[in-house]
Amino acid sequence: MSMSNRSRKKLLDFLQFLVILLAAIIILVPIYWIVSGAFKQQVDIFQLKLLFTPTLDNFKIIFKSPYNLFDKLVNSTLVALSTVMITIPLATLAAYSFSRFRMKAEKVMFVTILATQFVPAVVIVLPFFILFRDIGILDTRLALVLVNLSLIMPFAIWMIKGFIDGIPLDTEEAALVDGSGRIQVVLNVVIPMALPGVITAGIFCFILAWNEFLFALIITTNKAVTLPVGLSLFHAEEGVLWHLISAAGIMIMLPMFVLATLIQKHFVQGMTMGAVR
Amino acid sequence: MRDRYLKYLFVMPAVLVVFTAAIWPLIQSFYMSFREWKLSRSRFSRPLWEYEYDGWENISYLFENYLRAFEDDAMWNAVRVTSTFTVASVVFTIGLALALALLLAPGGRFRFTVRTLLILPFAMSPALIGVSWRFMFQPDFGLFKAFFDVLIPPLADADWLGDPTLALIAVTGSDVWHWTPYLTLVFIGGLANVPRDAQEAAMIDGAPAWMVFRDVTLPSMLPVLAVGVILKTIFSLKMFDQVFMLTNGGPGNATQTLAHFIYFQGFKYYDMGYASAVSYLLVIPMFGLTWLYMRLVFLKK
Amino acid sequence: MNDISLSIHDQEFLVLLGPSGCGKTTTMRMVAGLEEPSMGDIFIGSKKVNDELPKDRDVAMVFQNYGLYPHMSVYENIRYPLKVRKVPKSEHEHLVRKTAVKVELGNLLNRRPRELSGGQRQRVALARAIVRAPTVFLMDEPLSNLDAKLRVNMRAELKHLQHELRITTIYVTHDQIEAMTLADRVAVMDNGIISQLDTPERIYNDPDNLFVAGFIGSPSMNLLEGSMEDGKFLHSGFSVKAGFGSNQDVTLGIRPEDLELTSAENTDCSGRVYSFELTGESTLVTVQLADDRLTIRGPNEYRVAIDETVGIRFNPEKCYLFDSESKQRIRS
Numbered sequence: 001m002s003m004s005n006r007s008r009k010k011l012l013d014f015l016q017f018l019v020i021l022l023a024a025i026i027i028l029v030p031i032y033w034i035v036s037g038a039f040k041q042q043v044d045i046f047q048l049k050l051l052f053t054p055t056l057d058n059f060k061i062i063f064k065s066p067y068n069l070f071d072k073l074v075n076s077t078l079v080a081l082s083t084v085m086i087t088i089p090l091a092t093l094a095a096y097s098f099s100r101f102r103m104k105a106e107k108v109m110f111v112t113i114l115a116t117q118f119v120p121a122v123v124i125v126l127p128f129f130i131l132f133r134d135i136g137i138l139d140t141r142l143a144l145v146l147v148n149l150s151l152i153m154p155f156a157i158w159m160i161k162g163f164i165d166g167i168p169l170d171t172e173e174a175a176l177v178d179g180s181g182r183i184q185v186v187l188n189v190v191i192p193m194a195l196p197g198v199i200t201a202g203i204f205c206f207i208l209a210w211n212e213f214l215f216a217l218i219i220t221t222n223k224a225v226t227l228p229v230g231l232s233l234f235h236a237e238e239g240v241l242w243h244l245i246s247a248a249g250i251m252i253m254l255p256m257f258v259l260a261t262l263i264q265k266h267f268v269q270g271m272t273m274g275a276v277r
Numbered sequence: 278m279r280d281r282y283l284k285y286l287f288v289m290p291a292v293l294v295v296f297t298a299a300i301w302p303l304i305q306s307f308y309m310s311f312r313e314w315k316l317s318r319s320r321f322s323r324p325l326w327e328y329e330y331d332g333w334e335n336i337s338y339l340f341e342n343y344l345r346a347f348e349d350d351a352m353w354n355a356v357r358v359t360s361t362f363t364v365a366s367v368v369f370t371i372g373l374a375l376a377l378a379l380l381l382a383p384g385g386r387f388r389f390t391v392r393t394l395l396i397l398p399f400a401m402s403p404a405l406i407g408v409s410w411r412f413m414f415q416p417d418f419g420l421f422k423a424f425f426d427v428l429i430p431p432l433a434d435a436d437w438l439g440d441p442t443l444a445l446i447a448v449t450g451s452d453v454w455h456w457t458p459y460l461t462l463v464f465i466g467g468l469a470n471v472p473r474d475a476q477e478a479a480m481i482d483g484a485p486a487w488m489v490f491r492d493v494t495l496p497s498m499l500p501v502l503a504v505g506v507i508l509k510t511i512f513s514l515k516m517f518d519q520v521f522m523l524t525n526g527g528p529g530n531a532t533q534t535l536a537h538f539i540y541f542q543g544f545k546y547y548d549m550g551y552a553s554a555v556s557y558l559l560v561i562p563m564f565g566l567t568w569l570y571m572r573l574v575f576l577k578k
Numbered sequence: 579m580n581d582i583s584l585s586i587h588d589q590e591f592l593v594l595l596g597p598s599g600c601g602k603t604t605t606m607r608m609v610a611g612l613e614e615p616s617m618g619d620i621f622i623g624s625k626k627v628n629d630e631l632p633k634d635r636d637v638a639m640v641f642q643n644y645g646l647y648p649h650m651s652v653y654e655n656i657r658y659p660l661k662v663r664k665v666p667k668s669e670h671e672h673l674v675r676k677t678a679v680k681v682e683l684g685n686l687l688n689r690r691p692r693e694l695s696g697g698q699r700q701r702v703a704l705a706r707a708i709v710r711a712p713t714v715f716l717m718d719e720p721l722s723n724l725d726a727k728l729r730v731n732m733r734a735e736l737k738h739l740q741h742e743l744r745i746t747t748i749y750v751t752h753d754q755i756e757a758m759t760l761a762d763r764v765a766v767m768d769n770g771i772i773s774q775l776d777t778p779e780r781i782y783n784d785p786d787n788l789f790v791a792g793f794i795g796s797p798s799m800n801l802l803e804g805s806m807e808d809g810k811f812l813h814s815g816f817s818v819k820a821g822f823g824s825n826q827d828v829t830l831g832i833r834p835e836d837l838e839l840t841s842a843e844n845t846d847c848s849g850r851v852y853s854f855e856l857t858g859e860s861t862l863v864t865v866q867l868a869d870d871r872l873t874i875r876g877p878n879e880y881r882v883a884i885d886e887t888v889g890i891r892f893n894p895e896k897c898y899l900f901d902s903e904s905k906q907r908i909r910s
Contacts, residue, residue, distance in 0.1 A: 006629050017387070020380055024391045027398060027458055030409040030451075033420055037412065048418040086294075094291035101284040109292060111571050116299035118567045120515045122539045123556040124298075126549060127305035130316075150298035157291055182283055211402035213518040218544055228404040231522070242412055249405050260400035264393060474645030477612055482659035482706070483633040492658070496649040 037246030045242050058247035069248055072230040079141050079226060080209035083148045088202045091156035096186060099164040113154045121214045124150050129218055141224045147215045152205045163197025200266040203259050210256060227252045310554035311339050316547035342554030352555060354530055355538035362534060363513040366452045370509055373457045378464035395458035403455060407522025410451040414438050441531030444524050448532050451519050460505055467501035507570045511563060535559050580770030591740050593749045595757040596767035602750045606716050611635050622713060638707035639716040644699045646691040652702050653687040659710045677709040697728045708743060715747040733759055754794050766790045788905040791831045791898060797862060799831045800872045803902060814868045816847035818892045827902040834875040836896035845889030851882050
């Protein structure tokens with residue numbers, strides 16, 4: 001080896017830098033593609049221009065009819081919010097129980113709850129479609145919330161339990177010895193300590209519900225359409241209206257990026273998927 | 278102690294929700310798979326087998342939907358597509374995520390900044406990912422056309438979404454793009470738990486960097502990797518959103534995964550009974566994988 | 579790290595001693611190649627090793643937390659260095675077994691680290707280090723995770739082993755008893771520099787400065803601030819004939835065993851008893867002296883009550899004087 005160890009190390013460091021840079025670029029490109037498309041005029045898109053004069057027109061168009069993206073935005077927000085508001089309190093209680101108590105058939109219960117996560121969404125949606133159709137709540141936000149719960153609730157329980165497992169028992173036990181009842185302990189001691197984890201889980205679930213596609217595709221047709229399904233509105237006869245669909249895409253993406261960046265720090269804590277104890 | 282009843286009270290609401298929202302439909306689907314139900318024809322389902330009319334000797338009628346599935350070429354095509362897709366996406370995702378985790382694990386401002394990017398693909402709606410990639414693969418004005426024009430001219434004219442093989446590669450690519458950064462974060466967490474002393478001991482004992490990885494780091498990472506593989510496999514088998522938006526199963530049915538096939542049967546042809554049956558065929562490998570996952574994670578305790 | 583310069587003799591057992599954060603572990607890791615010096619050179623033998631990777635330096639290290647390979651058996655752990663350095667396979671078994679016997683692990687070769695006790699794991703780490711007879715041994719507080727009794731036993735084992743193997747050893751610890759009992763020479767370190775480098779005897783009996791004097795000895799040396807005048811040490815309340823020195827501000831040091839407890843008359847000074855401890859082999863009495871407290875080691879039958887007044891006599895030969903400002907030792 002003609003190179004000394006020191007310069008060899010420098011070369012390796014440089015190569016690492018390049019590869020990481022490449023990875024970062026690959027991650028950003030599809031995102032950037034949508035972002036740039038949203039600000040281009042349709043003509044610019046067809047000509048694949050790199051330099052273009054940006055325009056905000058696309059956003060104006062998508063909020064008017066026939067697209068009415070604002071309605072979709074409202075639907076997405078309400079559905080995701082409702083799902084999360086129902087899920088988080090219930091999931092936190094259940095997660096606490098699973099974490100702190102021994103129950104009969106505890107394992108079976110927990111395993112079954114998790115297992116529903118692994119079932120293809122279609123299996124769940126078929127019966128719901130028929131049920132909703134029969135009782136007439138097809139194409140309503142309520143229906144969508146009900147179906148979303150199947151996806152979000154198990155996930156929330158699992159994630160919050162992971163956080164609660166990581167909270168030491170000492171403070172709770174001290175409170176119990178001091179004379180608090182279990183419910184007070186949960187409210188006054190556990191929840192404040194678990195709050196970062198619960199909020200993280202809540203935001204996570206919101207993101208999942210917001211991005212959810214299949215259920216919305218099947219259950220909604222008109223009034224209750226959410227943003228992701230709204231994307232298919234932009235398939236016109238001449239082809240896809242890329243400039244408009246990109247603008248809609250930004251509405252879907254950016255709020256979630258903001259939320260995701262917020263919970264980043266707490267993210268990995270619960271996310272080793274239970275494998276590392 | 279009050280705890281005895283309280284703990285069940287705590288779990289009840291959530292369990293109830295899961296039962297109504299997830300378990301009931303599963304049972305219903307199973308039941309429907311043994312009936313004929315073409316929504317386009319009639320509002321109600323019709324049993325496939327009735328004792329009074331068919332008798333015991335014709336009990337096989339009950340399984341008509343399942344038998345039909347086995348004869349259906351389109352179904353087998355979907356199986357083929359799903360298998361190929363799953364294997365490819367799992368291999369590439371896990372491999373790339375591990376490599377990226379190793380690269381990004383050490384400290385430093387540059388690496389930290391890149392790590393903050395990792396969560397973005399996960400936060401993006403898979404449907405939107407499908408749209409974005411479809412856009413990029415457009416033959417006349419897509420990003421890839423420009424890219425290949427400059428770097429690999431022979432590929433520039435390829436119509437990615439019109440070619441069966443290339444389309445599947447495109448779908449796989451979008452899925453790998455979606456999951457790799459997330460798994461990278463998980464693996465970085467796993468790497469942090471590898472005993473540092475043992476790694477340094479190996480360096481001093483005389484092992485070069487790759488050997489330290491093979492003999493110390495990798496064995497410690499095995500549980501995390503295994504869980505990653507199982508979960509990614511399950512997610513790949515379920516994948517729907519990207520296929521729908523990117524290729525809608527096409528060209529022809531070259532990229533029609535089982536999830537997509539089931540969707541078509543149930544909501545394009547409104548053949549509910551058949552769709553249910555095929556979904557349950559998909560559920561079987563899922564249960565197997567779920568069982569594996571549970572063993573791995575819960576047996577540790 | 580600040581600035582140190584150290585030359586270690588062949589086959590010497592050198593101990594780096596000091597409180598947490600003094601730089602002793604960092605120094606050792608630099609020798610191992612796990613950390614890089616920002617300035618200066620490191621030589622092993624006559625070879626400059628600054629640019630060499632740890633694996634090329636022919637050193638072996640025993641970690642504080644043992645650093646065992648969790649997924650390998652004891653046998654495989656000990657064998658690893660041989661495997662990696664491409665020692666012919668035929669010799670592995672023999673070498674591993676020989677080493678295992680030396681550390682009394684002969685019958686545990688098939689176990690996994692998680693099945694072993696702390697002491698056993700430590701011996702595996704030791705075996706792994708000695709199996710390939712390296713040029714240098716590095717040990718990073720290897721005994722600090724063991725319980726007290728085991729620690730004492732292992733100290734004797736280590737000393738014997740080192741003598742038998744005759745390998746140059748650098749040993750890092752914060753425990754001065756380990757340093758005193760094991761070392762050929764001790765480097766007392768403080769804030770990244772070497773305070774004194776000497777044999778254990780001289781470190782104990784002839785400290786160079788206040789830091790070393792106060793760090794070595796258990797219980798530690800009593801230190802009193804005062805001034806010298808005409809050969810007498812003046813402290814609030816008493817004076818002691820200390821022999822030499824020009825008139826200046828000094829700190830007087832005297833070890834507990836060099837002070838004598840007497841009745842309240844016929845003494846250099848007296849004070850009230852603050853507390854006392856029976857250690858079995860002696861009695862340690864702490865006496866309040868105006869603003870200071872002195873600890874005196876008395877015979878094990880000596881009994882006294884708290885708040886009782888006692889007298890203390892200083893042994894003038896054993897008084898150490900340190901310049902209050904420079905902290906250096908004043909020698910006659």
